[in-house]
Amino acid sequence: MSHLIDSYASITGPDVIEQLRQLAKPLQGLKVVHVNSTKLGGGVAEILNKMIPLMNDLGIETSWEVVQGNPEFYACTKMMHNAIQGNQVQIPEKLLKVYEKTNAENAEQLRDTLTAADIVFIHDPQPAALLKHIDDRQGKWIWRCHIDASKPYGPVWKYLRKDVQHYDASIFSLAGFAQALPNPIYLIPPSIDPLNDKNIELPEDERRAVYEAFNLDPDRPLVVQVSRFDRFKDPVGVIQSFKSAKRFIPGLQLVLAGGEASDDPEGDIVLEEVRTAAADEPDIHVLLLPGDAHRTINALQSAATIIIQKSLREGFGLTVTEGMWKQKPVIGGDTGGIRLQVINHHTGFLVNSPAGAALRIRYLLKNQDKMFEMGIKAKEFVRENFLITRHIREYLTLMHALVFDSKHRIELK
Numbered sequence: 183m184s185h186l187i188d189s190y191a192s193i194t195g196p197d198v199i200e201q202l203r204q205l206a207k208p209l210q211g212l213k214v215v216h217v218n219s220t221k222l223g224g225g226v227a228e229i230l231n232k233m234i235p236l237m238n239d240l241g242i243e244t245s246w247e248v249v250q251g252n253p254e255f256y257a258c259t260k261m262m263h264n265a266i267q268g269n270q271v272q273i274p275e276k277l278l279k280v281y282e283k284t285n286a287e288n289a290e291q292l293r294d295t296l297t298a299a300d301i302v303f304i305h306d307p308q309p310a311a312l313l314k315h316i317d318d319r320q321g322k323w324i325w326r327c328h329i330d331a332s333k334p335y336g337p338v339w340k341y342l343r344k345d346v347q348h349y350d351a352s353i354f355s356l357a358g359f360a361q362a363l364p365n366p367i368y369l370i371p372p373s374i375d376p377l378n379d380k381n382i383e384l385p386e387d388e389r390r391a392v393y394e395a396f397n398l399d400p401d402r403p404l405v406v407q408v409s410r411f412d413r414f415k416d417p418v419g420v421i422q423s424f425k426s427a428k429r430f431i432p433g434l435q436l437v438l439a440g441g442e443a444s445d446d447p448e449g450d451i452v453l454e455e456v457r458t459a460a461a462d463e464p465d466i467h468v469l470l471l472p473g474d475a476h477r478t479i480n481a482l483q484s485a486a487t488i489i490i491q492k493s494l495r496e497g498f499g500l501t502v503t504e505g506m507w508k509q510k511p512v513i514g515g516d517t518g519g520i521r522l523q524v525i526n527h528h529t530g531f532l533v534n535s536p537a538g539a540a541l542r543i544r545y546l547l548k549n550q551d552k553m554f555e556m557g558i559k560a561k562e563f564v565r566e567n568f569l570i571t572r573h574i575r576e577y578l579t580l581m582h583a584l585v586f587d588s589k590h591r592i593e594l595k
Contacts, residue, residue, distance in 0.1 A: 202575055278341070285312050390485075405436050
C-alpha cells in the first residue's frame with residue numbers, strides 16, 4: 183500500500199524514509215496534539231498543515247487545535263511577540279488579564295483532548311498559559327518557541343517564563359535563541375515541504391502567467407520579498423534598497439507580497455505604510471495575497487531573479503528556504519535564523535542596511551555566473567538541512583527521549 187511519506191523518497195532518498203519508519207514504529211498509537219493560534223498565515227501553520235498528515239501516515243495519532251481569542255487577546259500576544267524579539271513593550275495589566283482569561287477558557291474547551299494526549303506541543307506565547315489550567319494531564323508537554331528570543335525584553339520574558347518553566351521540554355530554532363529554563367532544551371530548526379504547492383516545480387505556463395497577472399515585465403530583472411507585512415520584516419527598508427539600486431539598474435522591478443495572519447493585528451497598519459512608501463514608483467508591486475495563495479507565491483519566487491528577506495529580527499524565515507529551494511540567491515538580513523541558511527558569499531548575502539542590500543542587488547545582476555552558482559548551492563543546502571523529513575526525524579527523536587526517558591542513544595537498524 184502506498185503511503186504519503188513514500189512520495190518524499192525521490193527527493194531525499196529511500197534511506198531517509200526508512201529511518202523515519204524505524205523511529206516511528208515504537209511510537210505508533212501515541213496521541214499527539216499540537217496547539218497554536220491560527221490555521222492560516224505564518225510559518226507555523228504552514229509546517230503543521232503538512233506535518234500532521236505525515237505523522238498520522240507514520241502511525242502516530244496526531245491532531246491540531248487552535249486557541250480562540252478576541253482582538254484584545256491578539257493585541258496582547260502581538261506585544262508579547264515583539265517583546266520577545268527585543269522591543270521594550272509595556273503590556274497593560276488589562277491585556278494580561280485578557281490573556282490569562284482566554285487561556286483559561288481555551289483550556290476548558292480543550293480539556294478532554296489535552297488530558298488524553300501522550301504528547302502536547304504548544305507553539306509560541308499565545309497558548310503558553312494552557313499548561314497551568316490542565317492539572318490532570320497525563321502526557322508530556324513541550325513548549326515550542328519559533329521566535330528569535332535571543333534578547334527578550336526582561337519584564338515580558340519574566341512573565342512568560344513563569345509558565346514555560348513548568349513544561350517537560352522546550353524547543354528553540356537556534357542555540358542563540360535559547361533561554362535558560364529548568365527543563366531540557368532542544369534545538370530544532372523549522373523546515374519546508376518540497377511537495378506542497380508553494381515548493382513544487384510549476385508548469386511553465388503557470389510560472390509565466392504571473393507576469394501578466396501582476397503587470398510584470400519578463401524581460402527585466404525582478405526582486406521579490408514574500409512575508410507578512412510586519413515591521414520586523416522591514417518592507418520599507420526593502421523599498422529604500424530597491425530605489426537605491428534602481429538608480430544604477432533602470433529596468434529593475436520589485437514585488438512585496440504578503441498575506442494576512444489572523445493573529446496579527448498590526449498587519450493592516452504596516453501594509454498602509456508600505457503602500458505609502460511605494461506610491462511614487464510604478465515598478466514596485468505591493469500584493470496582498472490570500473493565505474492559501476501558495477501556487478501564486480511559488481510562481482512569484484520562481485519568476486524572481488533575486489529573493490530578498492531583509493528582516494531586522496527573524497525566528498527562521500521560511501521564505502528564505504523557499505527561495506533557496508528554487509535555486510535563487512537570497513539577500514537576507516544578518517539576523518536570527520537567516521544566518522543559519524544564508525551562508526555569506528555562498529548561498530547568498532547577509533546585509534545590515536538598505537544600502538548594503540542595494541549593493542548586493544547590483545553585484546548579483548552584474549555577475550550572472552555567481553548568481554547561478556549561488557542558486558545551485560542554495561538548493562542543495564536546503565535539501566540536506568531544511569526539508570520536512572529532517573524536521574519530523576528530530577521531532578520523533580525528541581518524542582523518544584520524553585516517552586522512553588532515553589538517556590543515551592537511539593539505534594536504527
